[in-house]
Amino acid sequence: MGERNPRFDRFFDRDTPWKAEKKRLREIVLDHPLTEELKWRQPVYCHAGGNVATIDGLKDRCVLSFFKGALLTDPEGMLEPPGPNSRSARYAPFTSLEEIDARADALHAYLDEAIENEKRGLSPEMPPDDLDLPEELAAALDADPALAEAWAALTPGRRRGWVIHVSGAKQAKTRTARVEKAAPRIRDGKGFHDR
Template sequence: MKEDKNPWNKTNQWEEELGILKSIIDKTELEEMTKWGGPVYTINKKNVVGVGGFKSYVGIWFFNGVFLKDDKKVLVNANEGVTKALRQWRFESKEEILKNEKAILQYINEAIANEKAGLAIKPEKKEEIVSELWNAELKADKALKSAFEAFTPYKQREFLEHIESAKQEKTKLSRIEKIKPMVLEGKGLNDKYRS
């Protein structure tokens, strides 16, 4: 039975290599799931590794790879300065994967042990945004307050960032007047951009 194409195999030139990586992962206790349209291997529903093919390489990424010992010095941060925990091991041929099969398995097993030990980088808490002008509006209008509180914290934060990113008070007041009808209608600030 032919499997669906891996959407993380961007060029569809790595089918055999992805199959080899999958066969190595299958030797572990990881469970295959589909997340973000591609295969992700998990333990206790926590992401451990994923695989994908790109223009010049096929890779296995470790969601908390920052905690791996990386004795072979093969792991790379795909997005330096942005990605905190994720690390990739990139391969340019099936021969390279086969030659490193034992080490790949060791890295995966270490990643599983790290996940079981609870090693993870916790997301940084964002500083709370307070808008005195918006709070005054909410105090004055119970319907507005009730409608605003019905939004998720994320959407509330979008409104507050929009108001408080203005430098001048008159701009803040103007923004408040523009968002009040949206809040009362239950429309988030950026809903029109979300599908």
């Protein structure tokens, strides 16, 4: 039913941790009307041009991630935010094929709901960003009008990523160095996670 991209067969056949689990998740995902596309150097499953899900192997688990997972009803209570600063994404973690197979029906339901949400053009409501600009970033934006203009043109998520990255440094000199290193990428319209 899904549009399998043969280029990704090698990706899933590589001898990596969680190989069997990732292949099983791929089978489940491709039971749905999704296309398999290359984004961020990994397969992303899309519907009508919108990103729906991705599969990843982490150190201690394999996950099926939903880009707009915060919209999902999650009756099984199995979705988790990938990190403390996650606003929209949610993932279902697994540590075995048996666990994936036991929850396959729930995964199919989550995928159906995610696709329906994409068809309807839904996006999670994001509360106003509650992150304050680090002093060093605010000073750099005040001193450089071109950088400030580029900053204003970034998406809220990209700005949030930079704020979290710069704020994560404990020392002022490290925050300043991060701002200096980030400035060219900000001018190019890139977020912290963009390549």
